[in-house]
Amino acid sequence: MKIRVLLFGQLAEASGVSELEMEGYADTISLISALQERFPTLQQSKYMMAVNQQMVSENTKLSENATVALMPPFSGG
């Protein structure tokens, strides 16, 4: 099961990537813990999460080809 992960702003900067593919994670908790292992700076970062462009705050099941975005606090305008 492929998941597309997007990182933005300071998260992309700190991890050095803005987009990656992860495989084999059924929900956001397992995905996040794998991402934290790969990018330790994520553990201290403040961010919100969107699954297929919908904001989520609780553990969310992921389906094939889901897009998960990790987003630091917004600072547009």
Add this chain to the structure above:
Amino acid sequence: MKEGKPKNIFIKGAITASFIAESIEKHSVKKNIGGHSIFLGQVRADEINGKKVSAIEYTAYEEMAMQKMHEIREAVFEQYELTCMHVYHSLGKVAAGEICLFVFTSSAHRKAAIAACSELVERIKAELPVWGAELFEDNTHQWKVNQ
């Protein structure tokens, strides 16, 4: 004027005065309008620890931002008696002194236009997945925090 599909709100670089002027001019054919309200966000040359901000570089989760803006647009149209609404946000580098956000509402009467414009600006800053990096004159940067 309600629209069915998300619109692209992003403009590469600064929003020019001529773009804003043209946008105003286009409304002269809409004779049911009695008042416009316009908000222009401008990049400020803040001084932080002795270093001056020379520009802000904006990035966004564009697809989601456009979808979110579509939802905000629909909600604000529901709430206020508006004739039309236009929102433009810069992406990429915008120098200090240049315009990075243009929010334009029109209505038969001023109160709806002013209130809707103000609400839009607040919601844009709070809800759109857009990020600004403040670039300093010495080529370092820090991430902008909205107040």
